[in-house]
Amino acid sequence: MSxxxxxxEKTEGRQVALPGSTDAPTAVPLPPKxxxxxxxxxxxxxxxxxxxxxxxxxxxxxxxxxxVIGPNGAGKTSAFNCITGxxxxxxxxxxxxxxxxxxxxxSNITKLGMARTFQNVRLFKDxxxxxxxxxxxxxxxxxxxxxxxxxxxxxxxxxxxxxLDAQGWLDFVGFGGDEEHLVTQLPYGEQRRxxxxxxxxxxxxxxxxxxxxxxxxxxxxxxxxxxxxKIRELGVGxxxxxxxxxxxxxxxxxxVVLNYGKxxxxxxxxxxxxxxxxxxxxxxxxxxD
Amino acid sequence: xxxxxxxxxxxxxxxxxxxxxYSMVYGIIKLLNFAHGDVYMLGSFTGFLxxxxxxxxxxTWSLPVLLLVLLLSMLFTGTIGVIIxxxxxxxxxxxxxxxxxxTAVGMxxxxxxxxxxxxxxxxxxxxVRLAGDPIFFLDARITLPQIVLMVIAxxxxxxxxxxxxxxxxxxAMRSIALDTQASLLxxxxxxxxxxxxxxxxxxxxxxxxxxxxxYYGSIDFLMxxxxxxxxxxxxxxxxxxxxxxxxxxxxxxxLLESFGTNWLGGQWRxxxxxxxxxxxLSFKPTGLLGERVSERM
Amino acid sequence: xxxxxxxxxxxxxxLTAPAPFVKRxxxxxxxxxxxxxMNMFGLIVFIAAMVLPFISATPxxxxxxxxxxxxxxxxxxxxxxxxxxxxxxxxxxxxxxxGAYTSGILSTRLGWSVFETIPVVLLACVAAGIIxxxxxxxxxxxxxAIVTLGFGEIVRLTAxxxxxxxxxxxxxxxxxxxFFGWSFADGATLFGIDFNSKxxxxxxxxxxxxxxxxxxxxxLGKGKLGRAWKSVRDDEDAAxxxxxNTYRVKLSAYIIGAIWGxxxxxxxxxxxxxxxxxxxxxxxxxxxxxxxxxxxMGSTPGVIIGALFISLAPELLRDFADWRYLIFxxxxxxxxxxxxKGVWPANAMLPWLHRRSPMRSAAExxxxxxxxxxxxxxxxxxxxx
Numbered sequence: 001m002s003x004x005x006x007x008x009e010k011t012e013g014r015q016v017a018l019p020g021s022t023d024a025p026t027a028v029p030l031p032p033k034x035x036x037x038x039x040x041x042x043x044x045x046x047x048x049x050x051x052x053x054x055x056x057x058x059x060x061x062x063x064x065x066x067x068v069i070g071p072n073g074a075g076k077t078s079a080f081n082c083i084t085g086x087x088x089x090x091x092x093x094x095x096x097x098x099x100x101x102x103x104x105x106x107s108n109i110t111k112l113g114m115a116r117t118f119q120n121v122r123l124f125k126d127x128x129x130x131x132x133x134x135x136x137x138x139x140x141x142x143x144x145x146x147x148x149x150x151x152x153x154x155x156x157x158x159x160x161x162x163x164l165d166a167q168g169w170l171d172f173v174g175f176g177g178d179e180e181h182l183v184t185q186l187p188y189g190e191q192r193r194x195x196x197x198x199x200x201x202x203x204x205x206x207x208x209x210x211x212x213x214x215x216x217x218x219x220x221x222x223x224x225x226x227x228x229x230k231i232r233e234l235g236v237g238x239x240x241x242x243x244x245x246x247x248x249x250x251x252x253x254x255x256v257v258l259n260y261g262k263x264x265x266x267x268x269x270x271x272x273x274x275x276x277x278x279x280x281x282x283x284x285x286x287x288x289d
Numbered sequence: 290x291x292x293x294x295x296x297x298x299x300x301x302x303x304x305x306x307x308x309x310x311y312s313m314v315y316g317i318i319k320l321l322n323f324a325h326g327d328v329y330m331l332g333s334f335t336g337f338l339x340x341x342x343x344x345x346x347x348x349t350w351s352l353p354v355l356l357l358v359l360l361l362s363m364l365f366t367g368t369i370g371v372i373i374x375x376x377x378x379x380x381x382x383x384x385x386x387x388x389x390x391x392t393a394v395g396m397x398x399x400x401x402x403x404x405x406x407x408x409x410x411x412x413x414x415x416x417v418r419l420a421g422d423p424i425f426f427l428d429a430r431i432t433l434p435q436i437v438l439m440v441i442a443x444x445x446x447x448x449x450x451x452x453x454x455x456x457x458x459x460x461a462m463r464s465i466a467l468d469t470q471a472s473l474l475x476x477x478x479x480x481x482x483x484x485x486x487x488x489x490x491x492x493x494x495x496x497x498x499x500x501x502x503x504y505y506g507s508i509d510f511l512m513x514x515x516x517x518x519x520x521x522x523x524x525x526x527x528x529x530x531x532x533x534x535x536x537x538x539x540x541x542x543x544l545l546e547s548f549g550t551n552w553l554g555g556q557w558r559x560x561x562x563x564x565x566x567x568x569x570l571s572f573k574p575t576g577l578l579g580e581r582v583s584e585r586m
Numbered sequence: 587x588x589x590x591x592x593x594x595x596x597x598x599x600x601l602t603a604p605a606p607f608v609k610r611x612x613x614x615x616x617x618x619x620x621x622x623x624m625n626m627f628g629l630i631v632f633i634a635a636m637v638l639p640f641i642s643a644t645p646x647x648x649x650x651x652x653x654x655x656x657x658x659x660x661x662x663x664x665x666x667x668x669x670x671x672x673x674x675x676x677x678x679x680x681x682x683x684x685g686a687y688t689s690g691i692l693s694t695r696l697g698w699s700v701f702e703t704i705p706v707v708l709l710a711c712v713a714a715g716i717i718x719x720x721x722x723x724x725x726x727x728x729x730x731a732i733v734t735l736g737f738g739e740i741v742r743l744t745a746x747x748x749x750x751x752x753x754x755x756x757x758x759x760x761x762x763x764x765f766f767g768w769s770f771a772d773g774a775t776l777f778g779i780d781f782n783s784k785x786x787x788x789x790x791x792x793x794x795x796x797x798x799x800x801x802x803x804x805x806l807g808k809g810k811l812g813r814a815w816k817s818v819r820d821d822e823d824a825a826x827x828x829x830x831n832t833y834r835v836k837l838s839a840y841i842i843g844a845i846w847g848x849x850x851x852x853x854x855x856x857x858x859x860x861x862x863x864x865x866x867x868x869x870x871x872x873x874x875x876x877x878x879x880x881x882x883m884g885s886t887p888g889v890i891i892g893a894l895f896i897s898l899a900p901e902l903l904r905d906f907a908d909w910r911y912l913i914f915x916x917x918x919x920x921x922x923x924x925x926x927k928g929v930w931p932a933n934a935m936l937p938w939l940h941r942r943s944p945m946r947s948a949a950e951x952x953x954x955x956x957x958x959x960x961x962x963x964x965x966x967x968x969x970x971x
Contacts (some may be wrong), residue, residue, distance in 0.1 A: 061587045107831045107832070109830075110826075113599075122821050123821075124825070126816065126884070127816055135813045135814065138817075143809060148810065166603075167608075171606045199827075200601070225953045234600070235600055
């Protein structure tokens with residue numbers, strides 16, 4: 001779309017490290033906390049008389065993994081939808097990289113560098129795996145209607161690069177199926193992976209994962225943990241909604257606990273584990289996990 | 290002025306009768322039954338056939354015979370409505386919306402051109418033409434048949450309102466409209482209720498068809514197209530899915546049309562009505578009585 | 587309206603895409619690559635259509651073939667809206683009318699050559715697309731269907747009521763195409779063969795409708811915009827979450843559809859030398875929709891087959907001419923219930939074609955599944971030090 005990003009892609013796009021090349025910078029185990037990325041302040045979401053989110057505040061820094069947990073119906077997904085622009089908060093604000101996101105279209109929020117996955121995998125059903133990931137590069141692809149109609153060299157160049165990048169992301173998430181297949185032909189675990197690859201292909205600074213572990217078996221969950229860490233190593237901030245406490249405790253640096261739309265705790269996994277309010281919310285509520 | 294209001298209300302009550310079926314079906318299964326206008330046309334032709342077979346009785350017993358024919362036609366169109374739902378829409382209930390809409394367009398074609406094969410492409414003259422000496426009320430020219438038809442329409446709507454709001458079956462309908470899954474879990478026989486809804490909606494459209502035939506005197510196989518579109522407009526104006534909304538929307542559309550025609554000229558009547566539809570959908574898609582539904586993902 | 591142009595606001599990218607490291611089989615270089623095969627196949631069909639007038643060139647046959655090609659163009663345009671973007675347009679014929687009337691009025695009243703009217707037609711179609719799509723594309727699919735139906739009727743009734751469009755009798759005496767003083771009506775002699783104006787016009791329509799319109803729509807469907815359309819069709823929220831402004835993308839589908847429909851209208855006006863409101867009834871919108879649905883939504887070969895079927899079947903099966911609409915209606919219902927993707931589904935591939943030369947074996951795939959997931963190779967690179 002814009003000239004600037006195209007230029008920056010051109011100059012930086014090829015410094016990608018090929019596997020095996022020795023001069024690739026090795027990942028730092030835990031990068032220092034970066035700049036403030038996302039700041040949710042006193043967010044309220046209301047549906048008719050139902051308060052889905054009732055005063056939620058938290059910050060996410062670059063390269064940080066935060067989990068939002070809470071019993072079913074606690075308002076986690078509503079909060080996600082609000083941050084990503086699908087719902088309008090009835091009160092409060094969402095700041096991302098210094099910009100106010102409230103009233104912004106979800107697509108513009110994505111363009112700013114925030115990507116998400118959905119609770120129930122939502123891939124484009126009648127498109128191939130590769131096309132699904134390529135779709136995520138839409139707003140960066142320098143290819144106008146005339147290029148497409150006339151198949152100009154620029155079209156071929158853009159498409160080739162786009163395919164290569166999509167394949168790169170698929171390999172990154174460990175996709176092991178046939179990328180030419182329709183996504184509906186894939187097993188569930190692979191679909192989850194494709195969804196993450198698709199979100200990464202938007203080149204986010206912050207990635208919101210909505211129950212990425214749901215429906216995965218043990219080994220798939222282990223792979224997911226590895227993948228989440230790998231994404232963090234790229235410097236991407238991650239916000240995670242998850243029910244699997246094992247996964248949450250293992251991967252998160254900080255945890256925000258919601259109950260009935262209200263934030264009841266915010267702290268490190270260790271603090272959360274021992275917080276009486278959290279224990280009460282989980283045990284006092286109908287058994288959830 | 291009074292004349293315009295009266296004309297508007299009269300035409301509006303037809304729109305309301307057809308709009309109710311549209312709105313009820315939409316409220317329950319979120320389907321725009323595109324073939325609904327054609328069920329109205331089917332009602333006209335059923336009435337045409339039935340009246341033709343009892344034409345000997347018409348002279349003296351016009352009104353009672355007409356009522357009986359009305360009832361029989363309602364039963365017939367109601368049954369057809371149920372069959373349409375079973376054959377064309379039920380197999381697609383879990384399909385994407387686009388597929389069901391296209392099926393509805395196909396169904397509309399089947400009805401229209403099926404009738405065309407039976408009755409031919411040219412308009413038919415209805416055996417009864419309700420006409421009467423006008424009476425003047427506040428400068429408005431009102432005929433007796435107009436009053437009778439409006440009374441019938443009002444009575445049908447009244448019974449429907451009682452049925453939906455007071456009866457057990459009506460409660461089941463409303464519960465499905467709110468949440469199909471939950472109703473299923475509560476032991477509501479969803480398929481049966483949907484069938485019943487199609488029956489009622491189609492019967493009302495059929496009734497409107499017979500009455501329109503008797504009033505205007507001429508019927509043809511494409512007559513349902515415009516009224517279907519108008520009824521949808523009425524349903525949207527009132528707030529689709531809302532029973533009172535459909536009734537109100539019908540009357541409002543009738544009035545709007547009546548005044549709009551007076552202002553712009555008769556040839557712009559339909560253009561004006563559809564412009565109203567687009568205006569409403571653009572600026573107030575929930576209609577006059579519709580609730581603001583927050584679309585949850 | 588600000589959202590129409592979107593925000594160009596962006597922060598510098600943090601990530602660069604990693605290079606793929608799993609080895610993929612080579613692309614099939616031979617003729618059995620699906621894309622190449624279909625291109626060849628299309629070329630053969632095109633040449634066959636070129637040869638056809640040499641076999642039989644009665645005015646009747648040339649005339650129905652010309653109409654059939656115009657139907658193909660219409661169906662390709664509607665396919666963009668319905669097949670790719672998943673928006674049900676029941677008033678597509680409105681764009682057809684806009685094209686036919688604009689060019690008809692300009693050529694008969696102002697004496698322009700039909701060819702010269704094309705830029706104005708394009709502008710009119712884009713405007714019509716924006717006027718119809720602008721306020722309504724925020725609506726849900728089913729509302730949209732009825733609103734487009736209403737728009738189709740508004741356009742037809744307006745043409746029927748206005749004096750400039752010739753009222754109910756329409757516009758007569760539209761001339762055939764002429765270019766810089768030379769007209770098809772002059773005929774031509776090439777390689778010792780005489781071509782009359784009708785045959786020349788057939789070739790022109792074949793190139794414009796059968797060639798350019800089909801290739802153009804198919805290319806758009808495969809490119810960036812096509813992916814965006816399909817993503818909106820499959821899941822609008824997810825598409826929005828991918829940074830696609832779904833409103834703008836839907837509007838673009840509408841505008842492209844409008845242009846295809848409008849140009850088809852120009853061709854039709856020139857072909858029939860007249861346009862009248864009866865050519866723009868709902869029936870014709872429904873017929874084009876049937877062509878798309880029966881053939882296969884989003885499938886280029888399917889839509890061409892569908893359009894040829896819809897336009898040629900009544901001519902080939904004269905005895906059934908009366909029954910055709912009833913049969914089409916029944917076919918539409920049956921197709922949606924039993925074969926919702928049409929006779930040639932969009933993702934269908936002929937069994938002997940494959941994209942990659944040696945298919946990845948199942949065993950190989952399982953292996954890579956295990957290997958890649960657990961032992962993650964080198965991290966693909968980080969931009970910041």
